[in-house]
Amino acid sequence: MSGTLVLVRHGQSDWNLKNLFTGWRDPDLTELGVEEAKRGGKALADYGIKFDIAFTSSLVRAQRTCQLVLDAVGQSSLETTRDQALNERDYGDLSGLNKDDARKKWGEEQVHIWRRSYDVPPPGGESLRDTGARVWPYYLTDILPRVLSGEKVLVAAHGNSLRALVMVLDRLTKEEVLNLNLATGVPMVYKLKSDSTVASKEVLGDMSGAH
Numbered sequence: 001m002s003g004t005l006v007l008v009r010h011g012q013s014d015w016n017l018k019n020l021f022t023g024w025r026d027p028d029l030t031e032l033g034v035e036e037a038k039r040g041g042k043a044l045a046d047y048g049i050k051f052d053i054a055f056t057s058s059l060v061r062a063q064r065t066c067q068l069v070l071d072a073v074g075q076s077s078l079e080t081t082r083d084q085a086l087n088e089r090d091y092g093d094l095s096g097l098n099k100d101d102a103r104k105k106w107g108e109e110q111v112h113i114w115r116r117s118y119d120v121p122p123p124g125g126e127s128l129r130d131t132g133a134r135v136w137p138y139y140l141t142d143i144l145p146r147v148l149s150g151e152k153v154l155v156a157a158h159g160n161s162l163r164a165l166v167m168v169l170d171r172l173t174k175e176e177v178l179n180l181n182l183a184t185g186v187p188m189v190y191k192l193k194s195d196s197t198v199a200s201k202e203v204l205g206d207m208s209g210a211h
């Protein structure tokens with residue numbers, strides 16, 4: 001058995017609440033988002049984990065979530081690395097548009113393909129594969145070695161940068177990843193084997209409402 005990798009999607013952001021495509025734009029958490037991050041942190045405190053290092057993106061909603069989780073587990077000053085490799089997928093021309101307006105303009109099916117498919121990018125933005133092309137190397141060079149050395153590692157990031165990681169960890173196909181939705185503030189605890197495959201996965205909360 002090797003180390004532990006905990007993935008958590010940031011709590012609800014102001015633009016999640018307004019139902020806007022966000023991508024690399026940088027809104028803060030809402031009050032509910034703060035609560036969700038605290039709840040996720042409390043679940044990890046109850047689980048009894050102490051982290052060795054935390055990773056987050058260059059965007060404030062993930063950074064605040066990371067800090068709220070660390071506060072909840074009593075590790076407010078833990079070493080934290082920020083990198084834009086973990087940023088949300090770039091939503092390109094959709095950034096700032098209302099998701100329901102986009103469905104009216106381009107149709108439900110097309111918007112679902114842009115949001116959830118593996119390799120169809122939104123106009124001017126990144127597909128999940130493009131997002132993975134920056135998330136996966138960063139995971140291999142900066143995150144995985146820490147886990148394989150037996151450490152407990154927190155990653156607080158975004159819906160689609162984490163979908164790229166979960167796709168690999170859970171060995172999902174391009175078809176299966178279409179149905180992968182991650183809830184805000186719900187920690188996923190992976191224990192990895194020394195060959196970097198998954199020994200166990202526990203979800204500390206309810207993923208069923210994710211969309």
Ligand SMILES: O=C(O)[C@H](O)COP(=O)(O)O
Binds near residue numbers: 020022
């Ligand atoms: O960037 C965004 O709009 C959200 O963080 C994720 O959006 P999605 O669930 O539409 O991919």
